[in-house]
Amino acid sequence: MYMKIFLIDAFTDVPFKGNPAYVCLLDDDFPAEKKMQNIAFELGMSETVFLRKNLENYDIRWFTPQCEVPLCGHGTLSAAYVLFKNKNKKEMIFNSKSGILKAIVEDNDDIILEFPIKDYxxxxxxxxxxxxxxxxxxxxxxxxxxxxxxxxxxxxxxxxxxxxxxxxxxxxxxxxxxxxxxxxxxxxxxxxxxxxxxxxxxxxxxxxxxxxxxxxxxxxxxxxxxxxxxxxxxxxxxxxxGKIMKIQGSCVEILSGEINL
Incomplete structure (x- = not known):
């Protein structure tokens, strides 16, 4: 079984700046949690994102090399960029463990994320x-x-x-x-x-x-x-x-390929 992967530099418009993330685009269900953690460890980036289609929306999960995290901004920005470039989607809804997240692609290809504000x-x-x-x-x-x-x-x-x-x-x-x-x-x-x-x-x-x-x-x-x-x-x-934080940034694709599962 092969899975499409993309290496994206987020929050930058030039390569090798910003924050890199791998985006894994799934055709089926998420792999077992241990396998996703092993993939994230193998790839070695600060975040590896897993995406699967769920009706018209997408389910999203984020893993560091050591653990799953409940929310990741640059990983979500990278995921939205991959879907825009490969699926021609201009507006995306992500189902996550932190709730529903929204991403919109601007005319200049910048992406705006909508995240809930955190209390402190x-x-x-x-x-x-x-x-x-x-x-x-x-x-x-x-x-x-x-x-x-x-x-x-x-x-x-x-x-x-x-x-x-x-x-x-x-x-x-x-x-x-x-x-x-x-x-x-x-x-x-x-x-x-x-x-x-x-x-x-x-x-x-x-x-x-x-x-x-x-x-x-x-x-x-x-x-x-x-x-x-x-x-x-x-x-x-x-x-x-209101209680929503809009975060705008650019992305650059560095590489794409497949990983053998």
Missing amino acids: KKVDIIPEFIEILGAVPEDIFEGEDFFLCYFKDKDLIQLEPDFVKMKNTTLKDIIVTTESTEPKLDFVSRVFAPGCGIDEDPVTGSAHTVLAPFWQSRLGKNKFNSMQLSQRTGKLKLEIV
Whole structure:
């Protein structure tokens, strides 16, 4: 049995930037969960996406090399791009473990994702985080599967986290953010996820479902341009509409082929 696979760079319009993901297009049911995990481990990208058709919509699941995750922005963007290029679909509905997700292809081939906004609450400064990050956050917030660390006037590129200590302290993602000094950007961020086998995620669409509302509360606006400051970097356009987060980005196909199951 052969399965079509595509390697997509998401949140970029040039190859080898943004965040890469494999998209696996299935003609039948999902393979067993253990097999999907083995495929993700074998392919070795931060995310491997599995898609199967379900009437007019698609069921979607995301796996890191170590575990399944409930939501993945760049993986969903990559999946929408594959369906647009191979199925000529301009609007897609994905059924996921995080609910129903929507993707729309713009006339310029940019893709807009609609994700639910994530809730968070302020918590006390966690001493271990100062040691892990090598810097003192201004504030820390916690959500279901993440911590958000806000820094004031901090060059995030200079952060050198201790990923071993981070993994031993929490399995949740740690998002760090600060206001941008560049006039065309509103804020910048980095995302660390060693608990899922990813020390630093290149570009994390799902993290912006908390970053955008956080910065809305500080800047008093609902549209943002942001950049994730990983080695590969990636840019996102964001808009908050009620409880929905619209995330806009581009994709580039790097390769396509088949995997023997």
